[in-house]
Amino acid sequence: MGRLDPSLISGLAVFEGLAAMDLERIVGQARSLRIAKDQPVFEQEQEAHSFFLLLDGHVRVVKSTPDGQEVTVRYISPGELMGIAHALGRATYPANAIAAVDCVALAWPSRLWTAFASDYPSFGASTYKAVGSRLQDAHTRVIEMATEQVEQRVAHALLKLVKQAGRKTDEGILIDFPITRQNIAEMTGTTLFTVSRLLSAWEDLDLVKGGRQKVTVVAPHQLLLIAEGRAQKS
Amino acid sequence: MGRLDPSLISGLAVFEGLAAMDLERIVGQARSLRIAKDQPVFEQEQEAHSFFLLLDGHVRVVKSTPDGQEVTVRYISPGELMGIAHALGRATYPANAIAAVDCVALAWPSRLWTAFASDYPSFGASTYKAVGSRLQDAHTRVIEMATEQVEQRVAHALLKLVKQAGRKTDEGILIDFPITRQNIAEMTGTTLFTVSRLLSAWEDLDLVKGGRQKVTVVAPHQLLLIAEGRAQKS
DNA sequence: TGTGCGATTTGCGCTGGCGCAAATTGGTCG
DNA sequence: CGACCAATTTGCGCCAGCGCAAATCGCACA
Numbered sequence: 001m002g003r004l005d006p007s008l009i010s011g012l013a014v015f016e017g018l019a020a021m022d023l024e025r026i027v028g029q030a031r032s033l034r035i036a037k038d039q040p041v042f043e044q045e046q047e048a049h050s051f052f053l054l055l056d057g058h059v060r061v062v063k064s065t066p067d068g069q070e071v072t073v074r075y076i077s078p079g080e081l082m083g084i085a086h087a088l089g090r091a092t093y094p095a096n097a098i099a100a101v102d103c104v105a106l107a108w109p110s111r112l113w114t115a116f117a118s119d120y121p122s123f124g125a126s127t128y129k130a131v132g133s134r135l136q137d138a139h140t141r142v143i144e145m146a147t148e149q150v151e152q153r154v155a156h157a158l159l160k161l162v163k164q165a166g167r168k169t170d171e172g173i174l175i176d177f178p179i180t181r182q183n184i185a186e187m188t189g190t191t192l193f194t195v196s197r198l199l200s201a202w203e204d205l206d207l208v209k210g211g212r213q214k215v216t217v218v219a220p221h222q223l224l225l226i227a228e229g230r231a232q233k234s
Numbered sequence: 235m236g237r238l239d240p241s242l243i244s245g246l247a248v249f250e251g252l253a254a255m256d257l258e259r260i261v262g263q264a265r266s267l268r269i270a271k272d273q274p275v276f277e278q279e280q281e282a283h284s285f286f287l288l289l290d291g292h293v294r295v296v297k298s299t300p301d302g303q304e305v306t307v308r309y310i311s312p313g314e315l316m317g318i319a320h321a322l323g324r325a326t327y328p329a330n331a332i333a334a335v336d337c338v339a340l341a342w343p344s345r346l347w348t349a350f351a352s353d354y355p356s357f358g359a360s361t362y363k364a365v366g367s368r369l370q371d372a373h374t375r376v377i378e379m380a381t382e383q384v385e386q387r388v389a390h391a392l393l394k395l396v397k398q399a400g401r402k403t404d405e406g407i408l409i410d411f412p413i414t415r416q417n418i419a420e421m422t423g424t425t426l427f428t429v430s431r432l433l434s435a436w437e438d439l440d441l442v443k444g445g446r447q448k449v450t451v452v453a454p455h456q457l458l459l460i461a462e463g464r465a466q467k468s
Numbered sequence: 469t470g471t472g473c474g475a476t477t478t479g480c481g482c483t484g485g486c487g488c489a490a491a492t493t494g495g496t497c498g
Numbered sequence: 499c500g501a502c503c504a505a506t507t508t509g510c511g512c513c514a515g516c517g518c519a520a521a522t523c524g525c526a527c528a
Binding site: 414415416426427430431433434444446447 | 474475476477478
């Protein structure tokens with residue numbers, strides 16, 4: 001197992017306010033791992049043996065319903081914690097986490113979480129803050145699902161992806177990992193057909209540019225108008 | 235201001251594992267207050283000066299969208315904390331909290347939150363666990379909104395209310411506070427018309443019994459079948 | 469007991485979005 | 499370079515659920 005370069009991670013929000021020595025002690029107890037594209041990082045109902053810090057790549061968090069439908073809860077970007085079931089008082093993971101691309105992550109035994117949180121208060125505080133903002137996100141999702149039309153929800157989802165994982169290209173802003181219409185549908189509670197139709201329509205208006213397993217947002221501002229329900233119908 | 239009887243609250247989950255003395259110290263710093271029906275406990279965007287423990291009554295937590303629609307996030311029952319924005323790293327309340335009936339609550343200045351959590355670890359732990367379970371709830375809501383039909387969502391909402399605030403009567407289980415069709419609609423992301431139609435239909439089947447600002451569930455098990463999508467269409 | 473208002477019900481028409489199927493496209497791998 | 503397969507597009511039909519309006523009901527208060 002190779003040595004980790006602390007400079008890679010010293011700037012992360014999770015470790016904000018930690019002394020270099022403490023940081024090293026924490027990181028020193030981690031094991032690093034690679035997850036190949038489409039492989040699970042952890043699985044729903046599985047015992048939550050570890051929690052993770054994503055260093056590189058993108059991970060899709062999906063919940064499966066008893067009858068086989070899937071709902072994408074969120075995408076994890078580098079620098080974010082995942083699998084912190086333990087911090088929420090859970091013994092098992094609440095969802096499946098699947099690598100959207102080849103990923104690199106650090107993993108700690110769940111057991112260490114409590115120790116870290118009490119030994120390094122700023123670590124505990126920042127993770128709880130993270131949990132708080134996830135609760136916010138979840139509530140926002142609920143509001144959106146309850147009050148917005150599919151078109152607005154898909155627009156919001158795209159904008160969220162752009163903000164979180166947008167990479168500037170000469171055509172616009174590209175979502176930096178493979179994403180299918182089906183994936184977008186699972187984020188917004190609709191069907192891949194409807195997403196496809198919407199993207200086609202937007203492509204006609206030069207708001208986005210589609211592609212196989214990819215989406216490029218050309219006119220984020222226009223998209224925002226749609227997301228807010230302020231777009232004029234043609 | 236009257237003295238509080240510690241025995242009223244010593245059994246609450248929030249204070250689980252606290253020594254009697256610590257409990258008294260915490261409660262001693264609270265101010266108790268009454269909130270009249272339909273009055274706000276706190277309001278969205280307002281600075282989060284206090285956090286609360288509901289002792290008696292029921293509080294509806296509602297988020298308003300910019301365009302005036304409202305979504306009910308949850309109902310608070312006696313024994314639950316509310317307004318813990320501070321614990322989530324927020325400076326303002328994320329929603330409106332309105333007394334569904336006359337209520338009694340304890341209030342502490344938000345500033346004390348951090349002190350309590352570090353001085354009494356079990357207080358911190360149990361509240362974080364509460365936050366965790368709210369995150370769970372929120373995710374469940376998202377899943378429901380994304381995958382279920384309106385009929386199932388309304389059934390789920392009713393069952394949740396029954397579990398949380400059901401009172402047994404000779405006709406069935408009554409939701410123990412005034413609740414309108416509009417309220418149920420705001421919980422499930424639909425319209426009061428649709429809720430009314432569903433309740434009427436269920437009343438014809440003797441699954442529930444309606445009334446002005448009230449609902450009595452007669453056949454919870456049948457309702458569960460509907461909620462799970464396992465009910466046979468007539 | 470009467471009055472007034474908010475809550476509820478119900479009819480009617482409409483449409484956003486789903487479901488299915490078939491065609492097409494684009495990438496990958498031998 | 500060609501075959502194969504997954505992803506995507508698109509046409510078509512349908513219906514769950516919304517929006518509105520009108521009627522009714524039930525409670526609270528004078």
